[in-house]
Amino acid sequence: MAVAIILLLVAIASVAFHLFSPWWWTPLASNWSYIDHTITLTFWITGAVFVAVVVFMAYCVLRFHHKEGRRAAYNPENKRLEWWLSVGTAIGVAAMLAPGLVVWHQFVTVPADATDVEVMGQQWQWSYRLPGKDGRLGTSDARLVSPDNPMGLNPDDPNGKDDIVVQNDDLHLPVGKPVKVLLRSIDVLHDFYVPEFRAKMDMIPGSVTYYWFTPTRTGTFEVLCAELCGAAHAQMRSKVIVEEDKEYHAWLEKQRTFAELSSPRSVAKVIYKTGSE
Template identity: 70%
Template sequence: MAAALVLVLVVVGSILFHVLSPWWWPPIASNWGYIDNTLIITFWITGAVFSAVVLFLAYCVWRFRHKDGQKAAYEPESKKLESWLTIATAVGVAAMLAPGLYVWSQFVTVPEDATDIEVVGQQWQWNYRLPGADGKLGKADNRLVTFENPLGINPEDPAGQDDLVIEAGELHLPVGKPVRMLLRSIDVLHDFYVPEFRAKMDLVPGMVTYFWFTPTRTGTFEVLCAELCGTGHGYMRGTVLVDTEEDYQAWLEEQTTFAELAGARKLAAGKP
């Protein structure tokens, strides 16, 4: 009886903790409410299964407890029970996968008016590149990374000369406008993660990954690396500020273009 009661209390306590706990998701700062809905559906399904299994276990502990003269029945298999369990499991898994597939479809379908912003990860800092006046990002290659060219921008591509380069600085985004984050690493695996944006993606050396979102409210948010990337992994943090259009344009005017950065570093290095 004591064991059965403990199992029942585990279920009741788990439900109360989930409903009454003071922590919850942080305020949403992007359009990805789909992510929260998917998590809620997953919680309901897994929570129901967890409760049903533990309560059934508690019932079995109580119902089939030891009694003098009572013998357990030996039933090594039950095709009927196995069939029902297989069907129930398949339905539960499908119910959890369906919302995720729908959200993923939305996640990778980028609006035509989205602005491209490149995120470049390296041990252990975040760098960014934004399009300049031409509205296009120039080509880049990790093999071109040098002191004068920290992001490996192709100097032969005219579209890259006016790109704005932010090294280990704050990234600003305009509120209410979709952006596509192009993710690239120049050394090892990283993962760009801003919890309030409900969006994250790995940065894989040798390829460009992406996701998109629309910031829905202004504010300051922390960037984390969600992929173990070395001894400084815990310090690989950054800041994203979502600004009003006026503040965003003012910030853009203060940034340095690739051409200006390369010229200044060549001068500092004493190169012609």
């Protein structure tokens, strides 16, 4: 009896903790409410199965507990029960997978008017690249990475001359406009994650992964690396600042292009400053 009561209390406490827990998602700041709905659906399905299994265990403890003279019946096969379990499991798994597949299709289907923004992760900082006035990002190559060219941009590609390079600083984005995030890593696995945006994706050396989102409210949001990437993983922080279009363009005008950063005068200035320090 005591074991059955404990099992029922575990089920009740688990559901109550989920419903009244003070720890929940951060307020949404992007279009990906679909991800929240999919996770909530998964919680309800797995929670219902958990409660059903625990209640069944409590029933079995009460119904079939040891009594003097009682003997267990041996029933190695029960085709009816096996069919019910197979069909029920298949329905439950499909109910969890189907919404996820629908959301994933939306996740990788980028709107035609989305702006490309490149994010590069390295131990242990974030760098960003935005298109210049031509609206196109230039090509890059990991073999071109150097102290003077930290993102490995191709100096011979005219499309990259006006690209805005933001190294180890905050990323600014306009509110209400879709963004396609191009993700690169030059050393180990990283994962670009802003909790309020919900969306995230692994950054794999040697390839470019992507997703898209639309910021839906202004504010300052912290960037985290959601992949264990080394000793200073926890310090790999940055910020995404979502602002109105006017403020965003004012910030953009103050940024330097790849051509400006790679000019001989800029290089000499960096060398002079480093030497004077």
